[in-house]
Amino acid sequence: MDLRTSLHRAAGLQARTVVLVEGGSDRRALEAVARRGGRSLDGVAVVPMGGITNIGHFLDLFGPRGLGRSLAGLYDVAEEGYVRRGLERAGLGPALSREQLAALGFQVCVADLEDELIRALGVAAVEQVVEAAGDLPSFRRFQRQPAQRERPLAAQLHRFIGTRSGRKAQYADLLSDALPPARVPPALDRLLAHL
Template sequence: MRSMSAACQTPATLVLLEGPSDVAAVTALLAAQEGGGERSAYELVDLGGVTNVGAHLSRAAEADPSPRVVGLCDAGEARVVLRALQRVGRAIAEPQELSEEAFFVCDRDLEDELIRALGPGPCLEVLEEQGLADRFAAFGRQQAWAGRPLTERLHRFCGVASGRKVLLAGAMAAALAPGQVPPPLAGLLRSLQDADARA
């Protein structure tokens, strides 16, 4: 599934993202960065799971013209992306080299990056704005989570209800000031600025 249609049939750059929460976060950051302007040089692609990255890379390599492909993944999935890039001829040997191919790795996962960048207090404000503050308070009183660090409770809370991860990824990303954007997302945004410059 693709999250947006580019103005041209074959965009100059495809942005491969593991799932809808990644798409929501990147979309929110792009909207803040660009003021919601038209984006025709690239297309955000929801992979529906990182295991689909190889198929998308292969299709991109076979396309004429072949688009540039960039992306974002979680640390636990970095080797999956690495092997997929190697299969299409990219000369990289370790996950630490993924950024050289404009694939950026979240340290743990996207939600962890957003929570650490935004900070616990502002995250609670986001929950309040989204009408989730009372549910989070009730969640924190559960025996399994009582007394756990706030950041751990926030991380778990993001994923325990259908649709919540997407909602909060977008809301937390939108709440970030420009200087707060986590390094993996900042790197991805820079790669898209390059894509626009080339278009």
């Protein structure tokens, strides 16, 4: 979905709170974790932005100078500058620290959401999810590739999840559904607590 289509669809939302996430897999993971934890997202729209560089457009639309919605979000640590600058331009504070971003509802993933899910579950449980999905033979072939052989198992799993179109979204659901409520990644836990 392109940015214009995404903005057009988002513009009709009547939610009181808008959670901005990078992509569809992030949305699916957040919704799955909320569902598993018995947490209702009524009145909350989880909006994939099609990449963090689009955050300014969504903050213009939903922020204090736009529709005035309550905002929150999930982002990768490497993209923190985009989030900080976007929120500053939207009038939500200058030179925001990570703690201030969190207080506004914008939670950081250590590397990215897939990394958070893999660490929360543990590699053995993630391999079981891969097996249950019927992807274990494909994963074993992937592990034998020269570029993968020396990498840690967690890094192999992370890369495998992102190798084929649609796999990130599929595994966002599968890994989130496999999470025990007590092992929700901190970024997702803090985000849901904020809503």
